Amino acid sequence: GAGVSQTPSNKVTEKGKYVELRCDPISGHTALYWYRQSLGQGPEFLIYFQGTGAADDSGLPNDRFFAVRPEGSVSTLKIQRTERGDSAVYLCASSLTGSRLTDTQYFGPGTRLTVL
Amino acid sequence: RKEVEQDPGPFNVPEGATVAFNCTYSNSASQSFFWYRQDCRKEPKLLMSVYSSGNEDGRFTAQLNRASQYISLLIRDSKLSDSATYLCVVNIGTGGFKTIFGAGTRLFVKA
Numbered sequence: 001g002a003g004v005s006q007t008p009s010n011k012v013t014e015k016g017k018y019v020e021l022r023c024d025p026i027s028g029h030t031a032l033y034w035y036r037q038s039l040g041q042g043p044e045f046l047i048y049f050q051g052t053g054a055a056d057d058s059g060l061p062n063d064r065f066f067a068v069r070p071e072g073s074v075s076t077l078k079i080q081r082t083e084r085g086d087s088a089v090y091l092c093a094s095s096l097t098g099s100r101l102t103d104t105q106y107f108g109p110g111t112r113l114t115v116l
Numbered sequence: 117r118k119e120v121e122q123d124p125g126p127f128n129v130p131e132g133a134t135v136a137f138n139c140t141y142s143n144s145a146s147q148s149f150f151w152y153r154q155d156c157r158k159e160p161k162l163l164m165s166v167y168s169s170g171n172e173d174g175r176f177t178a179q180l181n182r183a184s185q186y187i188s189l190l191i192r193d194s195k196l197s198d199s200a201t202y203l204c205v206v207n208i209g210t211g212g213f214k215t216i217f218g219a220g221t222r223l224f225v226k227a
Contacts, residue, residue, distance in 0.1 A: 033215065040124075042203050042217030043160065056214060091159060102148055105215065107159035 002026065004108035006092050012114045013082055021077040021111045023092030031098020032075050033105060034067055035091040043091050049075060050098050082115045089113070119143055120206050122218040129225055133194045137221045139204030140186045149180055150205040151189050154220065160203055163189075194225045 005024040013019050025032050030051055035043035045059040049069045057067070064082075069075040079086055089112050093105040122139045129135050141149075149166035164171065166178040166187050177190040191198055204218035 035217075040219065042120075042219045044217070045215055048214070058214070102165060104162050104165075107161065109159050 006108040006111050010112045014116050017082050019079050021090050023075045025094030029094035031095045033093040034077050037089045084115050087115045119216045120218040122204050122221045126222040134192045137189045141206045143208050145208050146206045148207040149187050152203040154201045196225050199225045
């Protein structure tokens with residue numbers, strides 16, 4: 001079946017611009033996660049949704065970052081006034097319930113964001 | 117101190133070798149543990165979960181030591197295709213939990 005998809009695969013923007021990154025999780029998965037991965041580092045947790053609500057947004061670095069999941073499926077990560085330090089690969093993952101400790105997270109291919 | 121620490125490597129081993137990676141975690145509220153594999157410029161994929169009793173999947177064996185707060189991954193009979201970055205992953209909390217990834221250990225298996 002279809003896995004997690006993310007669009008765009010690459011995004012180049014200028015400092016100060018606004019960007020939106022989209023994630024389409026596996027159908028039926030209630031939990032959705034956003035991570036950011038910089039070169040040579042592991043994925044860094046940003047936010048976790050259980051259904052439509054953000055269950056944990058403690059990883060968002062500042063108020064320029066915001067994410068929504070209005071219908072409990074597709075999610076959009078929004079970054080305002082982008083900075084060069086925001087350049088990274090943004091990964092989305094989904095899991096069946098998110099409430100079980102052994103839930104497997106399935107990752108999408110990521111969006112490579114470059115801020116010039 | 118990072119919540120999850122791994123030796124970044126790289127580990128360079130010949131085909132057929134046995135190689136072991138360790139990972140330490142600092143939060144005693146850590147509840148579940150995994151190893152993920154990530155190929156260059158690809159997304160992470162689950163390799164195996166790690167249980168207190170230890171678990172094995174073919175050539176891969178994972179162990180958890182809660183007292184010392186570390187997990188390990190052993191790869192036997194290394195294949196060229198095992199070359200990748202291995203990420204240690206810890207879930208902290210219960211119910212809605214937070215997932216923390218280590219920075220990864222790079223493995224190169226050479227012919």
